[in-house]
Amino acid sequence: MKEQKKIPVGKVKRAAKFIKTGTKVGANYAGYYIKKTVSKQNKEDLDKKNAEDIYSAFSELKGSALKVAQVLSMDTNVLPKEYSEQFALAQYSAPPLSYPLVKNTVFKTVGKTPDQLFDEFGKSAVNAASIGQVHKARIGEYQYAVKVQYPGVAESIQSDLKIVLPIARRFLKLSKKEIEKYAKEIESKLLEEANYELELERSNWITSQCADLEGTIFPKYYQELSSKRVLTMDWIEGIHLKEFMEQKSGTEEANLIGQRLWDFYVFQIQKLKMVHADPHPGNFLITNKNELGVIDFGCVKELPEDFYRDYFLLFEAIRTNQMDQIESIMERLEFFLETDKKEDREKVQKIFVDLLSLVMKPFQEDYFDFSDEAFFKQIYAYGEELSQDKEVRNMGSARGSKHFIYMNRTLFGLFNILHVLKAKKIKTSGFAAIIEELPKKSA
Amino acid sequence: MKKKELQAKLANRLKEYLEKEKQLPKSSKDLLKGKETGKTYASVESEPKRLFEHIMESYIIETLSVLEEDENYAEMSVREKLLSFYFVFVNQIKEDEEFLKVVFSPRQFQLMKHVKNAMRPPFVEFIDQIVQEGIINEEIKSRMALDKVYSMTLEKDLIIVLKFWLKDQSEDKAKTDELIERLVHLEMNALGPNFMDDLLGIGKMMLENSPMSKYMSR
Numbered sequence: 001m002k003e004q005k006k007i008p009v010g011k012v013k014r015a016a017k018f019i020k021t022g023t024k025v026g027a028n029y030a031g032y033y034i035k036k037t038v039s040k041q042n043k044e045d046l047d048k049k050n051a052e053d054i055y056s057a058f059s060e061l062k063g064s065a066l067k068v069a070q071v072l073s074m075d076t077n078v079l080p081k082e083y084s085e086q087f088a089l090a091q092y093s094a095p096p097l098s099y100p101l102v103k104n105t106v107f108k109t110v111g112k113t114p115d116q117l118f119d120e121f122g123k124s125a126v127n128a129a130s131i132g133q134v135h136k137a138r139i140g141e142y143q144y145a146v147k148v149q150y151p152g153v154a155e156s157i158q159s160d161l162k163i164v165l166p167i168a169r170r171f172l173k174l175s176k177k178e179i180e181k182y183a184k185e186i187e188s189k190l191l192e193e194a195n196y197e198l199e200l201e202r203s204n205w206i207t208s209q210c211a212d213l214e215g216t217i218f219p220k221y222y223q224e225l226s227s228k229r230v231l232t233m234d235w236i237e238g239i240h241l242k243e244f245m246e247q248k249s250g251t252e253e254a255n256l257i258g259q260r261l262w263d264f265y266v267f268q269i270q271k272l273k274m275v276h277a278d279p280h281p282g283n284f285l286i287t288n289k290n291e292l293g294v295i296d297f298g299c300v301k302e303l304p305e306d307f308y309r310d311y312f313l314l315f316e317a318i319r320t321n322q323m324d325q326i327e328s329i330m331e332r333l334e335f336f337l338e339t340d341k342k343e344d345r346e347k348v349q350k351i352f353v354d355l356l357s358l359v360m361k362p363f364q365e366d367y368f369d370f371s372d373e374a375f376f377k378q379i380y381a382y383g384e385e386l387s388q389d390k391e392v393r394n395m396g397s398a399r400g401s402k403h404f405i406y407m408n409r410t411l412f413g414l415f416n417i418l419h420v421l422k423a424k425k426i427k428t429s430g431f432a433a434i435i436e437e438l439p440k441k442s443a
Numbered sequence: 444m445k446k447k448e449l450q451a452k453l454a455n456r457l458k459e460y461l462e463k464e465k466q467l468p469k470s471s472k473d474l475l476k477g478k479e480t481g482k483t484y485a486s487v488e489s490e491p492k493r494l495f496e497h498i499m500e501s502y503i504i505e506t507l508s509v510l511e512e513d514e515n516y517a518e519m520s521v522r523e524k525l526l527s528f529y530f531v532f533v534n535q536i537k538e539d540e541e542f543l544k545v546v547f548s549p550r551q552f553q554l555m556k557h558v559k560n561a562m563r564p565p566f567v568e569f570i571d572q573i574v575q576e577g578i579i580n581e582e583i584k585s586r587m588a589l590d591k592v593y594s595m596t597l598e599k600d601l602i603i604v605l606k607f608w609l610k611d612q613s614e615d616k617a618k619t620d621e622l623i624e625r626l627v628h629l630e631m632n633a634l635g636p637n638f639m640d641d642l643l644g645i646g647k648m649m650l651e652n653s654p655m656s657k658y659m660s661r
Contacts, residue, residue: 097624098522098523098526098624098627098628099523100519100523100526100527100530101526101530101620101623101624103527103530104530104534104620105620107534108534108615109615115515150621151617151618151620151621151624152613152617152618152620152621154614154617155613155614155617155618228614229615229617
């Protein structure tokens with residue numbers, strides 16, 4: 001990657017298009033769980049100058065704050081659209097680290113300089129992410145991808161959150177207590193993401209478990225060439241999923257990659273209860289044999305057994321229309337508040353049953369057409385409708401288990417990728433098997 | 444024992460003394476061990492003040508010698524040379540953190556001033572070379588009279604980095620790495636060709652085309 005001073009406009013526009021589609025569909029829905037709905041009037045009331053101040057505060061921050069801003073600003077209802085897009089894209093514009101700093105980081109944390117560790121080490125990064133950048137290296141005939149973390153990221157997380165959360169709270173109109181449980185979840189995920197030793201351990205475990213998945217490949221990770229801030233893995237030759245989408249969207253090949261993505265995610269959720277929770281196109285490569293290469297396990301969500309069971313039991317109860325079941329599961333999933341009146345509970349129940357009926361649609365059919373605009377428009381329209389609903393607004397409070405944040409991010413991220421791929425025929429059957437294999441309730 | 448070795452030995456004694464006692468020795472006698480007498484070190488300047496100079500100067504000299512040994516150093520850009528200098532420098536001083544904390548404590552104002560001056564000559568020489576090289580390869584823009592202040596600007600960064608490093612509580616002092624990266628980019632972006640040159644160009648043009656210009660040519 002050339003060390004760039006400016007963002008190439010074409011690249012940004014393409015990425016913006018993808019992210020915009022993604023955030024609109026997924027986050028409007030996901031965001032509902034974690035915020036009071038901001039009314040149209042409120043939105044108009046937002047002082048433009050304040051918004052600009054907040055944007056400039058956010059844009060001064062990198063790494064963790066940027067990630068938080070990205071998670072919290074996913075909902076385009078919360079911040080002006082342009083700002084949300086800026087945050088979503090910001091990871092593409094993080095300035096690359098200089099080679100002396102890369103060399104210093106490798107030396108300080110691995111114990112040797114890149115020149116001592118490798119026969120060849122690319123001085124310029126070939127790829128950048130929000131908290132690190134990737135260099136290509138070689139020993140003999142083997143090629144490696146070396147991910148080097150930006151300095152100070154781990155240390156900044158807590159202090160950055162202290163800056164970002166009060167601002168976010170003001171926008172979301174949540175109390176400190178309400179936002180706390182979600183904030184803690186985000187913070188713990190960010191801290192994990194900044195720990196490359198943990199990433200190495202998890203990558204090795206997940207990849208060993210997924211070894212039999214057809215057409216999906218994983219790099220091998222090298223502990224002796226890695227540290228807390230340096231992660232060395234096999235170099236996978238291929239094009240990024242984003243590029244693949246631009247070239248092959250709507251083709252048979254795109255459908256095949258879509259199927260591999262679906263199988264990879266369902267396998268992790270169902271069998272491992274641990275899922276790669278960052279389905280961002282930058283985290284996947286496509287080889288010339290149309291294999292799906294998974295290259296980043298920074299953000300992994302472990303699904304607690306109780307949550308996993310209730311999540312799918314809720315789907316099943318909705319599918320079979322068992323109202324009593326629905327209510328008790330929703331209770332366990334923290335949808336109801338002690339202060340809710342009977343009519344509040346009924347309203348909340350109706351909203352989520354309607355929404356989840358939409359979300360579970362792909363799981364219920366043998367094959368699902370993710371190119372279907374109507375399906376995505378339906379979800380989006382429902383989110384919009386909710387934000388206009390006066391009763392819902394008056395009821396407003398943070399609802400739902402903290403585990404929803406990353407579970408939803410995963411599912412909607414996946415749905416969006418499949419939508420952009422225009423994957424028409426994804427074999428999604430397997431819901432019955434998930435229900436059949438649900439773990440029994442713990443005592 | 445050669446003079447240099449004696450000086451180095453005594454300098455190490457001084458570091459040990461400061462780390463242990465957290466204060467300056469009253470006289471160089473405090474640094475003697477066992478049967479040693481002042482005569483043992485008679486061939487070296489054993490005034491603590493001179494020893495401080497020696498220690499501080501050696502950080503710079505050793506940093507530069509590590510850089511010279513790096514086969515890639517000669518091919519680096521000026522920006523990279525500056526970055527490399529600071530990364531190697533903080534690596535050189537890492538063993539002496541406790542010692543430097545005493546030297547740079549607010550109570551030792553006079554000493555701090557003195558050691559800053561001790562680091563100057565070799566560092567300024569390095570910076571002057573860097574500026575010249577930058578002007579030749581056009582990484583740094585020559586702005587006539589302003590060229591003289593370039594070295595002075597860059598010179599201040601050494602103490603900024605050193606003081607920040609002493610207070611840095613982050614793991615592996617990663618925040619200092621971040622500071623170095625930001626500081627060097629800031630300086631190089633300011634010294635390199637930038638919008639200021641366009642601004643000066645426009646200013647000059649406006650002036651030349653104003654009624655004032657006739658007075659200017661006289």
